Amino acid sequence: MSVLTRRLVASLPGAAVAITTIAAGSLLWGLGTGAWARFSLGFFTQAPTGAGRTGGIAPMLFSTLVVVALALALAAPVGLGAALFLHDRLESARGAGRVLVRTGVDVLGAVPSIVFGMFGNALFVRTLGFGFSLLSGSLTLAIMIVPLLIRVVVSGLETTPEAHLQAGAALGLGRATMVRAVLLPAALPALVAGLVLGTARALAETAALLFTSGYADRMPASVWDSGRTLSVHIYDLTMNVPGGNASAQATAAALVLGVFIVELLASGIVLYISRGRSQGEDA
Amino acid sequence: MRKGARSWIWLGSMRSSRCADRLVRAFSALAALVSIAALVAIAAFVVQGALPFLLAEGGSAVVGSRWAPQAGSFGMAPLLVGSAVVSGLSVVLALPLGLLLAIFVHTRAETRGGRCARTFLVILAAVPSVVYGLWGLTAIAPLVRRLAPPGPSVLAASLCLAVMTMPTIAIMVDAAFRRLPRATVAGAAALALSPETAIWKVYVPAIRGAVAAAGIVGLARALGETMVVLMVAGNVVQFPTGPFASIRTLTANIGLEMAYAMDRHRSALFACGLLLLVAAMATAGAFARVERRVVRR
Amino acid sequence: MTKLELLPGGRQPRDVVQVESLSVNYGARVVLDGVSLRAARGRLLALLGPSGAGKSTLLHCLNRMTDLVPGCRVEGTIRLDGRDVHRAVPVTMLRRQVGLIFQKPNPFPLSIWRNLELPLREHVTSNRAELADRIEDVLEAVGLWKEVQGRLDDRAETLSGGQQQRLCVARALTLSPKVLLLDEPTSALDPVATRVMEDLITRLKSELALVMVTHDPSQARRLADDLAVLVEGPRGGGIIAEQGPTGQLLERPAHAMTVAYLGNWRSR
Numbered sequence: 001m002s003v004l005t006r007r008l009v010a011s012l013p014g015a016a017v018a019i020t021t022i023a024a025g026s027l028l029w030g031l032g033t034g035a036w037a038r039f040s041l042g043f044f045t046q047a048p049t050g051a052g053r054t055g056g057i058a059p060m061l062f063s064t065l066v067v068v069a070l071a072l073a074l075a076a077p078v079g080l081g082a083a084l085f086l087h088d089r090l091e092s093a094r095g096a097g098r099v100l101v102r103t104g105v106d107v108l109g110a111v112p113s114i115v116f117g118m119f120g121n122a123l124f125v126r127t128l129g130f131g132f133s134l135l136s137g138s139l140t141l142a143i144m145i146v147p148l149l150i151r152v153v154v155s156g157l158e159t160t161p162e163a164h165l166q167a168g169a170a171l172g173l174g175r176a177t178m179v180r181a182v183l184l185p186a187a188l189p190a191l192v193a194g195l196v197l198g199t200a201r202a203l204a205e206t207a208a209l210l211f212t213s214g215y216a217d218r219m220p221a222s223v224w225d226s227g228r229t230l231s232v233h234i235y236d237l238t239m240n241v242p243g244g245n246a247s248a249q250a251t252a253a254a255l256v257l258g259v260f261i262v263e264l265l266a267s268g269i270v271l272y273i274s275r276g277r278s279q280g281e282d283a
Numbered sequence: 284m285r286k287g288a289r290s291w292i293w294l295g296s297m298r299s300s301r302c303a304d305r306l307v308r309a310f311s312a313l314a315a316l317v318s319i320a321a322l323v324a325i326a327a328f329v330v331q332g333a334l335p336f337l338l339a340e341g342g343s344a345v346v347g348s349r350w351a352p353q354a355g356s357f358g359m360a361p362l363l364v365g366s367a368v369v370s371g372l373s374v375v376l377a378l379p380l381g382l383l384l385a386i387f388v389h390t391r392a393e394t395r396g397g398r399c400a401r402t403f404l405v406i407l408a409a410v411p412s413v414v415y416g417l418w419g420l421t422a423i424a425p426l427v428r429r430l431a432p433p434g435p436s437v438l439a440a441s442l443c444l445a446v447m448t449m450p451t452i453a454i455m456v457d458a459a460f461r462r463l464p465r466a467t468v469a470g471a472a473a474l475a476l477s478p479e480t481a482i483w484k485v486y487v488p489a490i491r492g493a494v495a496a497a498g499i500v501g502l503a504r505a506l507g508e509t510m511v512v513l514m515v516a517g518n519v520v521q522f523p524t525g526p527f528a529s530i531r532t533l534t535a536n537i538g539l540e541m542a543y544a545m546d547r548h549r550s551a552l553f554a555c556g557l558l559l560l561v562a563a564m565a566t567a568g569a570f571a572r573v574e575r576r577v578v579r580r
Numbered sequence: 581m582t583k584l585e586l587l588p589g590g591r592q593p594r595d596v597v598q599v600e601s602l603s604v605n606y607g608a609r610v611v612l613d614g615v616s617l618r619a620a621r622g623r624l625l626a627l628l629g630p631s632g633a634g635k636s637t638l639l640h641c642l643n644r645m646t647d648l649v650p651g652c653r654v655e656g657t658i659r660l661d662g663r664d665v666h667r668a669v670p671v672t673m674l675r676r677q678v679g680l681i682f683q684k685p686n687p688f689p690l691s692i693w694r695n696l697e698l699p700l701r702e703h704v705t706s707n708r709a710e711l712a713d714r715i716e717d718v719l720e721a722v723g724l725w726k727e728v729q730g731r732l733d734d735r736a737e738t739l740s741g742g743q744q745q746r747l748c749v750a751r752a753l754t755l756s757p758k759v760l761l762l763d764e765p766t767s768a769l770d771p772v773a774t775r776v777m778e779d780l781i782t783r784l785k786s787e788l789a790l791v792m793v794t795h796d797p798s799q800a801r802r803l804a805d806d807l808a809v810l811v812e813g814p815r816g817g818g819i820i821a822e823q824g825p826t827g828q829l830l831e832r833p834a835h836a837m838t839v840a841y842l843g844n845w846r847s848r
Contacts, residue, residue, distance in 0.1 A: 009479045013390070016383030017400065023446045024407055027418045081314025084307070097315070104319045110567035111325060111560065112507030114534045118541065118556045122328045143321045150318065163686035169648055170682075171699045171751065172675035176303035181698055182688055204411030207509035207534070211541050231413045231510075238417050238514060245421055252414045259409050 031256060034249025043250065048217055051241045052233065057251055059219040063134060063227030064258075067213055068202045070138035070223065071145060072195060078142075079149030079194065083187070084179060086150065087157040109147035114207040116144045121211035132226040137213025144208055145198035152197060156190020157183055189270045196266030200259050206231040230255045329560055332553030339547070344554070350520045350531075352540065357551040361522050363558065365530035368523050369437055369512060370505035373444035378498045380445065381452030386482055388453065389460040401457070408450035416514035419443035424515055431527040435517035438526040443515050444508060448501040455500065459493030459577075460486060492577035496570060503566040507559070509534040533559050595620050596758050596789040597642060597678075602656035603817065604637055604646065611637045613817030614656070617808050619759065624781070624790040626804035626826070628797060630841060633810040634818030635793040639761050642791065643678035644671050661758070676703055678759040679752030684768045685744035687736035687751070692728055695736050695747060699754045718750040722780055742773025746780060760784065762792040766799070778803060797845040801830055811837045 046056030086102055120140030130136045160183055168178045184191075206229075214226035215236060228236070234251050237244035336344065340357065347358025384404065391397030420435070423443050428434030467489055471481040487494070517529025518539060531539075533555045544552050597619040604612040612634040619625045627635045637646065644665060646652045658665045665674050687695050696715045705711060715732075719725040724746050728739070736747060745765060752760060762781065766774040781803055784790060794800050800807055804826045813819035821837040822829060833839045 006477065006479055009483065013383045013387035016380050017387050019380065020384060020407075020446075020449065024403070026422050027410070027414070027446075030418055030421055031414070077310075078314045078317050081311040082318045085311035085315035101315045101319055104322050106571065107564065107567060108318065108322045108325075110503060110563045110570075111322075112509070112534060112563050114507070114509040114537050115325065115329060115556050115560055115563075118332070118537060118553060119325045119328050121541065122332055122553075123324065143325075146318050146321065161686075163682065163684060164688055166645065166648075166682065167686040167688065167748070167751075169645060170643065170675055170680035171702075171755065172672040173698060173702050174301065174304035174672070176307045177698060177702050179307055181690060181694070185689065200409055204409075204413070206411070206413040207538060210538060231411055234413050234417055235510060235514070238420055245417075248417055249421070252411075252417055256410055256414060259411065260406065263405075263409055 030249050031253040034246055034251075035253035037246050038250035039253070044254070047219065048233075048247075051244070052217065052237050052247050053241060053244055054247075057230065057233065057254065059217055060228050060230045060233045060251070061254075063213070063220055064203065064229040064231075066134050066220065066223065066227065067138045067141060067209070067229055068199055070134065071141035071202050072198055074138065074142035075145045075149055075198060076191075076195060079146050079153055079198075080191065082146070083150045083153035083157060084183070086154050087183070105147045105150050108143075109151065112207075113144065113205060116140055117208040117211050119143075120208060125212060130224070132212065132214030132216070133224045134213055134220055134227045135223040137209045137227070137229070138223075140208050140212045141202045141205060144205065145201055148201060149194045149198050152190050152194030153187055156187035156194075159190070160186040189273045192269050192273065193266060196262055196269075199262050199266075203255065203259050203262070204231060206235055210235075230258075326560070329553055329556050332550060333557045334550070336547060336550035336554045344551070345558070348522070350536070352544070352548045352551070355547065357548075357554075359533070359551075359555060359558065361520050362531055362533045362536050362555065364522055365437075365516070366506060366532040366534070366559075366562070369440050369444065369516060369530065369532055370502055370508075372437065372441035372526075373448060373505040374498055374502045376441060376445035377449040377452055377501050378494070381449045381497065381501070382456055382487070382494060384449065384453040385456035385460060386487075388457050390478060390482070392461075404450040404453050404457075407446075408454060410447075412447060412508055413510045413514075415443055415447045416510040419511060419515035427527065433517060433527075433529055435515055436527045436529050437516065437523050440512050440516035440530075441526075443511050444505045447508070447511060448504050451504065452497040452501050455497040456490065456494055459490040459497075462493075463489060492573060496573045496577060499566055499570045499573060503563065503570065506566060507534065507563055509538045513538045596661060597791070598657075598659040598662075599638075599642070600657045600659075602638070602641060602654070602658065604634070604641060604655075605653045605817075606649065607651045610815050610817030612641075613813045613815050613819050615810075615818065615820050617820065617823060619789045619791050619806075621758070621789045622786060623805040624785050624792060624803055625806045625808060626800040627791065627793045627808050627810055628795070628800050628841075629810035629818070629821075630812070631795060632818075633812050635795075635810050636763055638810070638818070639763050639791060639793050640680070642759070642761055643675045643680055645680065647671065676755045677757050678761060679755065679757040680761045681745070681748055681752060681763060681765045683764045685741060685748050687739075687744050687747050689735065689737060691733045692736050692739070692747060693732040695751055696754055699751060703755055714754060718753040721753055721784075722746040722750040723776070724750060740773070742769050742776055745769060745773070745777060749780065749784075757788065759789045759791065762790065764793050764795065797830065797842060801826060809833075809835075809838045809841060811841060 043056045044061065045058050047059055048057065049055035082101065082105065086098055117140065120136055124130045124136035124139050125132060164182050168182060209229055209232055213229060215228050215232065216226035217228045217233070220227035230251055234248050234255065237248035237251065336357070344357055345359050345363070347356065348360045349356045349358045350361060384400070388397050388400045388404070391400070419439060424434040424439045427436055427439045463486060467485065471485045476485065512532045513535040516532060516535060518531045518535055519529040520531045521528065523530045537552050537555055540548070541552055595618045599615060599617045602612055602615045603610070615638060617625070627638060629635055640646050641654055642658060646654055660669060660674060660677060663669050688698065693715065696718060697711055700711055700714055704714070716725060719728065724743060727743065736744060739747060766777050769777060778799070781790065781792070792803065806823065807826045807829045808823035809821045809829070810818045811821045821841070822833060822835040830842065833842055
């Protein structure tokens with residue numbers, strides 16, 4: 001390479017960083033101005049007025065909280081159970097069912113979110129008659145985050161040292177004991193991480209909720225009520241409400257802030273758990 | 284050591300622990316069954332929804348070029364092409380950018396700048412897609428309009444998707460750099476290669492499988508993404524005539540019309556969903572193949 | 581066939597474990613090729629031989645740990661107290677009666693107490709007083725009680741390597757096994773801890789049938805009553821070149837392959 005080409009090549013990564021920084025800066029600037037213009041105590045505690053151009057986002061905050069919490073509560077046991085099913089190193093080494101489930105989970109993880117939305121609409125909203133409701137939305141979201149959860153928990157279970165599994169087998173310890181005493185502690189950080197990733201994914205999801213939990217911007221009275229999540233609110237303000245951009249950006253700022261707080265909390269928890277463990281080993 | 288028969292105690296407690304084992308096993312098998320059932324149900328509902336339309340119109344509908352629900356014509360070719368063009372262009376934009384970012388992060392891994400960049404990527408990867416859509420509509424589309432109206436277009440949507448998928452690609456490529464065998468790194472150092480030569484002539488070729496895998500992941504995300512294209516691509520049903528043309532993708536089409544579609548129209552939308560599902564399966568299969576090759580090497 | 585010595589009392593020692601023409605394959609690879617041996621209560625049988633001769637695999641067959649290895653096929657019979665372990669004994673029951681100590685100490689990442697409590701609760705008792713009783717007994721038996729008496733709630737990883745290995749023995753003893761399998765139990769220990777462990781093994785011999793894998797003929801001489809020398813057979817799988825009482829076998833090896841294997845050691 002000539003000196004010139006080498007200089008050019010060497011400067012490429014820096015240029016890419018510059019482009020990304022500009023793009024991200026413009027994105028965050030938009031959110032920042034939105035937040036600056038609209039953030040106040042009332043924004044978080046009041047109902048929207050003027051189709052969301054004014055007023056607050058309290059019902060959306062509440063709906064989001066309910067949908068996400070319910071989705072996690074539904075997905076967590078399924079994710080944990082299926083991960084335990086897939087983690088076959090405890091059992092004798094046969095099982096075609098596991099290959100089937102593993103493939104199925106991979107495929108489920110690749111389904112586009114709008115297809116989850118269609119499915120949720122067809123099954124929960126119409127066939128089961130739950131209507132546009134928080135329940136329909138969280139069931140749909142739960143199915144969506146299950147593959148993610150399974151993948152993360154399986155990778156956590158795989159960190160269990162072989163020696164502990166062998167020790168358990170040599171003592172004739174049953175699956176229940178091994179799960180409780182050895183596997184779950186080993187997989188705990190992964191489970192937390194998986195739940196957080198699931199939360200972030202659920203918070204961010206819009207397409208799957210458009211036709212399941214619906215648009216209603218009232219405060220939902222129960223899980224059978226329709227409720228508008230923050231992400232759906234952002235979409236609606238941007239596309240259907242002329243002059244709604246400022247509110248959309250303020251809501252987006254709130255949503256992004258929420259996602260970051262969740263991620264920050266999670267990495268803190270994971271760090272705390274793993275540090276507590278390694279301290280136990282060092283002492 | 285205590286001796287003597289304890290067989291009755293053994294039997295008693297054995298039974299109870301067997302019961303707990305059976306419970307755990309039943310619970311995990313049930314959970315696995317639920318996740319498989321979910322997949323089967325999704326496929327079944329989408330196929331069932333699409334069936335009336337497919338039976339009535341046959342495969343010809345897919346290649347029809349006019350989508351006009353009021354007129355009862357449901358040609359999906361423009362939507363399909365729209366999806367392909369937007370997501371393809373986004374990968375073409377995002378892959379080099381992601382690769383370069385990964386190189387930046389990797390070569391400065393231990394410096395403050397590298398750590399900052401890595402954190403920054405993780406943060407960007409966590410931004411919800413609807414926020415990217417909002418940004419695309421308020422920042423990118425006006426920019427594109429200055430070049431050529433109307434603004435919301437193939438280019439705007441692809442740019443926006445590229446920025447959205449780029450962090451994921453960069454994180455995956457960076458992870459592949461970090462998995463490089465010590466021997467490869469030491470070998471490059473032993474030859475006293477300049478950093479640029481080492482990266483472009485040794486490291487990048489060594490991880491080309493992982494780069495391909497990252498590209499496929501980016502493609503899959505772009506293909507399945509609804510919100511960004513719905514907000515930024517313009518939503519006009521037509522074959523793209525250029526980068527500044529407004530188009531509509533399969534996902535956006537479902538997002539726009541699902542809320543009010545009835546009967547044949549609704550069934551046609553499910554057919555769109557089926558097309559998407561097939562496309563997603565194809566990319567997932569491609570990813571699995573590439574990943575298996577990467578792992579095997 | 582093994583020549584059996586008579587015990588001092590003149591009684592025939594009772595064979596707890598009988599292995600007959602045992603063959604093991606991992607996929608297409610032959611690991612063991614027609615091995616037969618016996619282990620009796622009150623005696624220690626050492627499996628000696630070069631690495632790759634299938635010693636560990638043979639040991640792991642005895643409590644069916646090989647079930648956990650994908651693609652592993654076991655043929656032949658193994659009897660525990662005359663009962664076929666593949667047909668007449670549930671695997672959990674087998675592993676309770678046949679304990680296994682690994683090369684590296686592998687306590688669970690839990691407290692010392694929990695390590696011993698887990699197998700007890702699973703198989704023996706959940707009565708708090710009985711548990712405490714038993715745990716004291718087994719810790720006493722491995723000589724750990726005085727050392728860990730006041731710190732049973734400390735994590736097992738805080739113990740030294742030698743202590744961890746003895747904790748693992750104690751954990752196996754909680755189930756009152758008939759047989760204890762030892763897979764090079766001192767290979768990860770320093771010389772002092774090895775001495776302590778060897779003393780413990782000698783003490784355990786009075787109550788149990790012991791089968792130990794070792795690659796060190798000196799250790800076999802110090803500890804073993806009987807010896808089986810495994811070498812690589814004609815088909816690649818391990819075969820028993822020779823077996824018999826330790827002293828006799830080490831002094832006057834009859835088989836050419838034993839002589840060849842022991843040659844290295846004897847010349848030292």
